Amino acid sequence: MANVAAPSVVGSTGLPTALFVRLRGGSWRRWVAVVLAFNIALGMGFSVVALRHQADARSRADALFADLNAAASAQDAVLWRATTGATDPAVLAAAGHRVDVAADRVAATPDGADDADVFAAVTTYQREAAVARDALIAGSATAIARVAEVQQESVRLQEAVDTAGERHREANESAGRVADFETLFMMVFAAVMAGLLFRRFEAARRSGELGVAAAKAQGEARFRALVHHSSDLITLVDADLAISYQTPSITRLLGYSEDELIGTQLADLTHPEDRLSLVAARAEATAEARATTTSQLRLRHRDGSYRHVQSIHTNLLDDPDVRAVVVTTRDVTEQKQLEAQLQHNAFHDTLTGLANRALFADRLDHALARTDRLAAPVAVLFVDLDDFKAVNDGSGHTAGDDLLVAVADRLRRTLRPSDTIARLGGDEFAVLIEDAAEPGRPEAAAQRLLGALAEPFVAAGDGAEVRITASVGIAMGAAGQHDAAELLRHADVAMYAAKAAGKGRSAVFEPEMDSAIIGQLQMKAELARAVERGEFTVYYQPTVELANGRLAGVEALVRWQHPERGLVPPLDFIPLAEQTGLIVPIGRYVLREACQQMRAWHTSYPTTPPMTVSVNLSARELDEPGLVDSVRDVLVETGLDPAHLILEITESLLLVDLPATVTILSALRALGVRLAIDDFGTGYSSLSYLENLPVDILKIDKSFVDRIGETPADIPGVEDPNQSVMVSAISQLGHALHLDLVAEGIEQREQVSTLQGLACQYGQGYYFARPLTSGALAELLHRQADEPGWNLEPSSQAVAG
Numbered sequence: 001m002a003n004v005a006a007p008s009v010v011g012s013t014g015l016p017t018a019l020f021v022r023l024r025g026g027s028w029r030r031w032v033a034v035v036l037a038f039n040i041a042l043g044m045g046f047s048v049v050a051l052r053h054q055a056d057a058r059s060r061a062d063a064l065f066a067d068l069n070a071a072a073s074a075q076d077a078v079l080w081r082a083t084t085g086a087t088d089p090a091v092l093a094a095a096g097h098r099v100d101v102a103a104d105r106v107a108a109t110p111d112g113a114d115d116a117d118v119f120a121a122v123t124t125y126q127r128e129a130a131v132a133r134d135a136l137i138a139g140s141a142t143a144i145a146r147v148a149e150v151q152q153e154s155v156r157l158q159e160a161v162d163t164a165g166e167r168h169r170e171a172n173e174s175a176g177r178v179a180d181f182e183t184l185f186m187m188v189f190a191a192v193m194a195g196l197l198f199r200r201f202e203a204a205r206r207s208g209e210l211g212v213a214a215a216k217a218q219g220e221a222r223f224r225a226l227v228h229h230s231s232d233l234i235t236l237v238d239a240d241l242a243i244s245y246q247t248p249s250i251t252r253l254l255g256y257s258e259d260e261l262i263g264t265q266l267a268d269l270t271h272p273e274d275r276l277s278l279v280a281a282r283a284e285a286t287a288e289a290r291a292t293t294t295s296q297l298r299l300r301h302r303d304g305s306y307r308h309v310q311s312i313h314t315n316l317l318d319d320p321d322v323r324a325v326v327v328t329t330r331d332v333t334e335q336k337q338l339e340a341q342l343q344h345n346a347f348h349d350t351l352t353g354l355a356n357r358a359l360f361a362d363r364l365d366h367a368l369a370r371t372d373r374l375a376a377p378v379a380v381l382f383v384d385l386d387d388f389k390a391v392n393d394g395s396g397h398t399a400g401d402d403l404l405v406a407v408a409d410r411l412r413r414t415l416r417p418s419d420t421i422a423r424l425g426g427d428e429f430a431v432l433i434e435d436a437a438e439p440g441r442p443e444a445a446a447q448r449l450l451g452a453l454a455e456p457f458v459a460a461g462d463g464a465e466v467r468i469t470a471s472v473g474i475a476m477g478a479a480g481q482h483d484a485a486e487l488l489r490h491a492d493v494a495m496y497a498a499k500a501a502g503k504g505r506s507a508v509f510e511p512e513m514d515s516a517i518i519g520q521l522q523m524k525a526e527l528a529r530a531v532e533r534g535e536f537t538v539y540y541q542p543t544v545e546l547a548n549g550r551l552a553g554v555e556a557l558v559r560w561q562h563p564e565r566g567l568v569p570p571l572d573f574i575p576l577a578e579q580t581g582l583i584v585p586i587g588r589y590v591l592r593e594a595c596q597q598m599r600a601w602h603t604s605y606p607t608t609p610p611m612t613v614s615v616n617l618s619a620r621e622l623d624e625p626g627l628v629d630s631v632r633d634v635l636v637e638t639g640l641d642p643a644h645l646i647l648e649i650t651e652s653l654l655l656v657d658l659p660a661t662v663t664i665l666s667a668l669r670a671l672g673v674r675l676a677i678d679d680f681g682t683g684y685s686s687l688s689y690l691e692n693l694p695v696d697i698l699k700i701d702k703s704f705v706d707r708i709g710e711t712p713a714d715i716p717g718v719e720d721p722n723q724s725v726m727v728s729a730i731s732q733l734g735h736a737l738h739l740d741l742v743a744e745g746i747e748q749r750e751q752v753s754t755l756q757g758l759a760c761q762y763g764q765g766y767y768f769a770r771p772l773t774s775g776a777l778a779e780l781l782h783r784q785a786d787e788p789g790w791n792l793e794p795s796s797q798a799v800a801g
Helices: 002-012 017-084 090-110 114-140 142-230 250-252 274-286 333-347 356-375 388-395 397-414 441-456 483-498 511-531 570-580 581-602 618-623 626-638 651-655 658-669 686-692 721-736 749-757 772-788 793-801
Strands: 233-237 243-246 292-300 306-316 325-329 377-383 420-425 428-433 471-475 506-508 536-545 550-562 566-568 612-616 646-649 674-680 696-699 742-743
Touching: 002 233, 017 090, 017 114, 017 142, 017 250, 017 428, 090 114, 090 420, 114 142, 114 243, 243 325, 243 686, 243 772, 250 306, 250 536, 274 306, 333 356, 333 511, 356 420, 356 428, 356 471, 377 441, 377 483, 388 397, 388 696, 397 420, 397 428, 397 441, 420 793, 428 441, 471 536, 483 506, 483 570, 511 550, 511 570, 511 612, 536 581, 536 626, 550 581, 566 570, 566 749, 570 742, 581 612, 581 618, 581 772, 626 646, 626 658, 646 651, 646 658, 651 674, 696 721, 721 742, 721 749
Parallel strands: 471 506, 550 612, 612 646, 646 674, 674 696, 696 742
Antiparallel strands: 233 243, 233 325, 292 306, 306 325, 377 428, 377 471, 420 428, 536 550, 550 566
């Protein structure tokens, strides 16, 4: 049990672990012996010192005893002289004082204070001496007798002092013998301990040397293990780069065995383009002892490929244990590949892999700089996909990205490898043609590009065909032109000119285009100010019931009353408003103004049934999250019955994200308003969805109405019955779906008659009336109310007039 308990006891004292282990190993007896021997030697040393100190004290006491005897003898002599001659009190007192001082000195020493007999004799002696001095001074007859008594006490004091001195001498001799014995014992003990300690220290030294050797061997083994299993390759080469040693890491790094490359020149493994770097690193490392340098190299793998490595060259040629240049090599191939990838990403589009705007601008800068030396013009093609937003919104962004990748691939296959193709962002691409000296080459490249993009693309998801066109702007850069950004802007301007001309085509930059773009930018700025200043007004085009010419409703049309240009046509600012998003506040203004005006007309000119007002909704307005709430707020604010408001959307909007559009239209119809499809018949795919759309009215596009009454080219004066086929088909479709029909753009009486025959209920156009101000329309309402039978049929107006 003692052995079991020992660890806890020793451990609780806080002894070092090494000592604890040694004690457990059985060496505790040696430690106990050492401690006991040390204590004995220390005690004997203190004993010798104490004995010597006591002997010295006794010797000092003997000397003081002698002084005391001398003082007493002197006082005896003074007292006897006083009995025979004159008595001097001062002399007598001084003799007595000397005895007192000597007695006090004896009492002050430890060894003297212990002699009680001496002090008793001194006390008696001094008492008798004092009595004798007084008798002598007084001249008493008993003075001589008193002096005789003092002499007797002096003898007894002398005997006491001699006895004490003898006792001290005997004690000193005994202590001296003990001290000599202890001193001899300590010398012998010290010699024995010195021998034992020497043996112990010698054994510890030998054990330490063995431990150092074992530790050194263990360290060398550990170093060899680390070197052999290190991911870094350690190579020893001489001053001429000949390999003398390589660690086993060579197999993992380059595929060779450990000894396979011994004697091979390191330069033979190095990529030819990196050999100068290797030689320079060798020269720098061997320039002085212990010098270190680094290098970035490519070393040949056993399979013939090259690995990127980073090497540290350390000159240990002067080290007798090495005598070589130590080359520590680390594989940085993955790091280099990552750096290359990051650099590629910095100058390439991540989606398509084409050059990005930064790389394109850099190459364009260099190409323009070469035009000064070579006099070879360059050309920039700015490519923008037409209506790409419809693909993104209708099929999702994934489909849009797939299409962009396919477009990029088709551009690569269509253009030459020497042409730089870049994706600038979104659906915008750019092409740099550097040798554009041959006339018509950029235009021919643009036509090839347009032809390639006109071919249908196959959607990755469902395999459906996707058709898309592009608009291309071309700008030429010649010698002396160094502004790459300006050249790219010119191509951008030409691209917008191509879009304005009808899309799906190319246009070459002309200086006047720049002026047109600047004018367009100025128009945008003025349009924004117009929204802030409220420069818009609403015109109303009547909608007529074809059966009787009655004014059934109006369509609200916005006009811009420019302070300097006058009345700006809608086609000049509506596209800009949609592009900038200003159509949203403009549309809200038109909706509020139209509803408020119609509510006022209902009050002033009530009709049966009440008139309706139609307001157009743009694609941008349909995308606004708060559209439904905005319409509800306007109806509440103006007090207009929702049934008297018609919201119109163009058929082309049904091609973009139809489910989302149907959701919004359903929410609007839930308010009680009516919905109409404007320009019906000009779309491509809405007919299959028409049955499920929450609409109430179809508005036949003016292009179909214009065909009614046209004369065949081969039979002058005879109306072609086939010209009304589309209107008839739309009319039959509308009736089958129980939808009201409104024909747009009626300009002739024959068109009215044909539409009446096709049971088209409503119509509008210049034949009845042009868009009117609210005041002008109020006059028509006033006339309709005051003149029974009056209507907007021109023939009836002539009769009524």
